[in-house]
Amino acid sequence: MSDKRVVFFDLDGTLLTSDLQVAASSIEAIKRISEQGVEPVIATGRAIHEIEYVLEATGITSSVAMNGQYVVYNGEVIYENPLKVDEVLALHAEASRNGHEMAFYNAEKITVTTGDSELIRKNYMRVGGEYPEVDNGLYQNEPIHLMLIFCEEGEEVHYQERFPYFQFVRNSPYGCDIYPAGSSKATGIEQLLSLKKLSPENTFAFGDGLNDLEMFDLVKHPVAMGNAADILKQTAAYITTSNNEHGISNGLRLCGLLK
Incomplete structure (x- = not known):
């Protein structure tokens, strides 16, 4: 070694x-x-x-x-370590029901679920980035390795309880990183x-x-x-x-x- x-x-x-x-x-x-x-x-x-x-x-x-x-x-x-499609699909469906937008990441691109979100806009301004491309189904066509959910502080608790195979780590006032638990x-x-x-x-x-x-x-x-x-x-x-x-x-x- x-x-x-x-x-x-x-x-x-x-x-x-x-x-x-x-x-x-x-x-x-x-x-x-x-x-x-x-x-x-x-x-x-x-x-x-x-x-x-x-x-x-x-x-x-x-x-x-x-x-x-x-x-x-x-x-x-x-x-x-790409995320499992069925697990991502379940979380995305729940986020949609709750009116929360998401972002999906892989090595080549970032996509988001809407083109008009103030939380998304503020999140990417914070890191000097542009508003990402809109594609709410990237994970169905390509491997993804990370997600974000855009929600107010404290709202992620609901998701953490419902989706224990993910962890939700707040990275800004605008949203949380999501990746496999553990x-x-x-x-x-x-x-x-x-x-x-x-x-x-x-x-x-x-x-x-x-x-x-x-x-x-x-x-x-x-x-x-x-x-x-x-x-x-x-x-x-x-x-x-x-x-x-x-x-x-x-x-x-x-x-x-x-x-």
Whole structure:
């Protein structure tokens, strides 16, 4: 088993600043650790096609995407976990009955169930994206790996009770990520470590949100951003400065990866 050190970077609120860019200090820090043989990996709820500009800016070639459901290592897809069509169909039918719109994700595209939703519009403005293409049946024609449901805070409880084979993790005031119960970014990370024979003892992770909790429980050295949720800070080995205050470069120094 390789003793190579591997660092997993969440994106929103972590590697990305509030203006959705990668800070120059982060780009330089990632370049330097890469030159020292450290493997940087993106670990995000986003799909691969949403983060191409980040991969280009940083030179990173490996990603744990869509909350662990799709893993790329040095440009090669090594693991994917598409959702079951019958389970998606049942959830979509219930959401439609309740007047809640949805989004469906795979490696190539995002589609949504309506072209006129204020919650959808606000959600994608928040991450610097455009309003997705409308196609309410993508999952019937192509594999999908992640869904979103657009609803007010607290409304997801109904779905969690009714559909226990999914988990609903709120990622914004506008909606929740949906992926298989018991899976997470940590699932994708475990697959990457196992398939590439990398030691968990040499793993680091940077994060700020609720979908980083399982990742923090898995890696040996979790690093919380200064702007992270309190529950994440409580489980971190290190707390760095915020994503707008050179948190990546400062955190890499804190955990000894950047001299």
